[in-house]
Amino acid sequence: MTKVLFVVRGDATVPSCRFRAYQFEGPLGKLGVEARYFVEGRRESPVDWVRTSFRLMREVGLGGYDAVVYQKRLQRERVSLIRAFHSNVWYDFDDAVYLGHERRFRQTLKVSAGVIAGNEELASHARRHHSRVAIIPTAVEVPEIYTPPPKDGPLKISWVGTAGNLKYLEPVFAALDSIRGAGTDAVLHVLTDEPGSVSGRPGVVIEVWSKHAEEKALVDCHVGVMPLPDDDWARGKCACKALQYLSYGRPVVSSPVGVNVSLFENEAFGSLATSAGDWASALTRWNGSREEIAKAGRLGREFVIENYDVCSWALTLKTLLVG
Missing domain, CATH: 3.40.50.2000 (Glycogen Phosphorylase B;)
Incomplete structure (x- = not known):
């Protein structure tokens, strides 16, 4: 089975992780793609950063993944480490994370194989620094059963x-x-x-x-x-x-x-x-x-x-x- 690793900042209670990574697990599974998740942690001490990086490199190196999606954080060093073990690493973002951090944004994109942006506004900015930019909008799960709105009350x-x-x-x-x-x-x-x-x-x-x-x-x-x-x-x-x-x-x-x-x-x-x-x-x-x-x-x-x-x-x- 094809395997994709999503490197995320937190669990499914973090909105961007939920909508840009975790909710794809079921739909990708039906397409023959196994989605797995590696949680970095949102705030890391220098020691934690090194430990997490070693765990991540081991996961990428031994996991047999066909692609890695690195989500949102501006981490040139960590993306570079991942690419030392895997060539197909994509940077994914759904917010204007480049504001006030243009240099880090540019460096992170430069070491990625490709970029996935949540809309055209973000994609147009990413194209300044990378030639391979795709748009995957932040999609949603549609309930199978439609429930009409309440007829009475406020x-x-x-x-x-x-x-x-x-x-x-x-x-x-x-x-x-x-x-x-x-x-x-x-x-x-x-x-x-x-x-x-x-x-x-x-x-x-x-x-x-x-x-x-x-x-x-x-x-x-x-x-x-x-x-x-x-x-x-x-x-x-x-x-x-x-x-x-x-x-x-x-x-x-x-x-x-x-x-x-x-x-x-x-x-x-x-x-x-x-x-x-x-x-x-x-x-x-x-x-x-x-x-x-x-x-x-x-x-x-x-x-x-x-x-x-x-x-x-x-x-x-x-x-x-x-x-």
């Missing part, structure tokens, strides 16, 4: 993300206060790893993230939100959370930044919002008709199945890595 708005991104919710909080003050029965459900930092807000329900809680939140909500600032880091984002909502058949309100612009510019299954007033108008639109939510959600789900389903992209990844 408008349930969902946000899922890490604590570091909670600051982006400010326009959503302001919009929630506005529409609730105007008489709309609405609740914002926030699912995050550190919920204490946004507790005590009216109309906001906080819950600690888990995969089960995430799946339940996506089923129970009417609309998902993905607020972002318009800066270089956000423009490199891969719209993963928006695609998750769509895969469950839920429309999305998003900031007009990066990939989200092309996803929602025709507003067939989502809305774009910048100011708190825009967010309030967009959320009010989706509160107007549960039938419209269901119709738009089904269109979004079909769009994801056609363009961002992980099973389809697993075949592309296999072809890229091992032919």
